Amino acid sequence: MSYVNEMDAPPDNARPDQTIFVVDDDPAVRKSLTRLLRSAGYHTSSFDSAETFLRCWAEHAMPGCVLLDLSMPGLDGLELQQRLNASGLAIPLIFITGHGDIPSTVSAMKAGAVDFLSKPIREEALLGAVNEALERDRRRRRTRAEHKAVDRSYQTLTPREREVLALVVGGLLNKQIAAALGASEKTVKIHRGRVMEKMKARSVPDLVRAAQKLGIGPDTSSEGPAGPSR
Amino acid sequence: MSYVNEMDAPPDNARPDQTIFVVDDDPAVRKSLTRLLRSAGYHTSSFDSAETFLRCWAEHAMPGCVLLDLSMPGLDGLELQQRLNASGLAIPLIFITGHGDIPSTVSAMKAGAVDFLSKPIREEALLGAVNEALERDRRRRRTRAEHKAVDRSYQTLTPREREVLALVVGGLLNKQIAAALGASEKTVKIHRGRVMEKMKARSVPDLVRAAQKLGIGPDTSSEGPAGPSR
């Protein structure tokens, strides 16, 4: 409670496998940002242009976040952001600018930037933004990994099994599923068993949650206002 | 395809039950905004201060969105936003400013503002922002109504029924639930039946989705890496 870590606090933030990418055309700025971040315990990597960064980073999509100068010759900060968003790749961005304007700020924030800092930059504001950006990246990677795992399982399902999956998570009984698909209940049970196995679901609730990650909800066409029997 | 509504396009946007609240201390600004919005078919209501707006609106939390001057005597735009966010009430905000700065912009956008427009205001930018704000409000109200309905049902559950609910959506069998609660399977079945009835769930998947809206997921403590039995 009464002890305070003055500076060189090493732990907590600054996970070993995350990198702060500094993208700025001014070598002096890169140097001072890098020094500040390193002394706070972060691993950094700098680039003198958005193009260079994009080329190097896009191959591996390394974990971390980007400190990005708004205005640079060539690809500028906002354009880089657009490209990243369009390409499906994603990494949290923190904008830095000497003389930014409000429309740019709004555009950057709407497009998901973590923060937008004007020079001169307050050290604590920068470190706070970096912390949040790294946290966002961790969360995004975690949920994305979960989704991918589920999707890989889903890809192993046959077309029929996918139909059965959709109807099971829609809450239909085996006999109703059989009727809907024009098959016998026995067949449905077999498909259902394989769905559970392939989706690695140990229970129907498990399966429902997996399906939700794939965007498979209750069949919207069967959501009539009058409840279908019991 | 070849016809274009020139102006007075009445429909589509401008739903009858949504109001644009104009909050600005300058009567001339209120008047010109109101005129513009009315001619675009929106229903408007104006206030000369954030306090007045807050008092009038908070009672009914009427649907719509707010056009808000950033700097006003008394409660300013950002402070109003903080209060709204803190109070749980919520309505989409569009900031308008004559001479805003970047920190204010960032703060407003981080806190969820729809847009942040600088004067002179382009008509199409304003109408675009209003449209998005109204759309957000509709979505928010819809999902919130769903959550509330589920929560009302949940409130009618007895403590024991809530425990059973949590374990059912966790995927446990009745006998496992019985063991976990130190009760007999018969008892669990009765609670379970009442849970389904009270939660208006017609199937286990229904119940799982309802529980998710309440933040009840699979029991995190039973998520060991080694799969429990089968």
Add this chain to the structure above:
DNA sequence: CCGTGCATAAGACCAAGGTCCTATTTCCCA
């Protein structure tokens, strides 16, 4: 032409879910 994967399905069985009815105990409120 044969193997493989997919969809189909019957018989046999057992486990699990769900519903009635009945009944007891506890605890709180009027």
Add this chain to the structure above:
DNA sequence: TGGGAAATAGGACCTTGGTCTTATGCACGG
């Protein structure tokens, strides 16, 4: 102190779910 909600539970009974085994038809690819 009587009534009612909550939790408990047994018996009886039926419906579903799930698995195993066996078997058929079809289509694609080597």
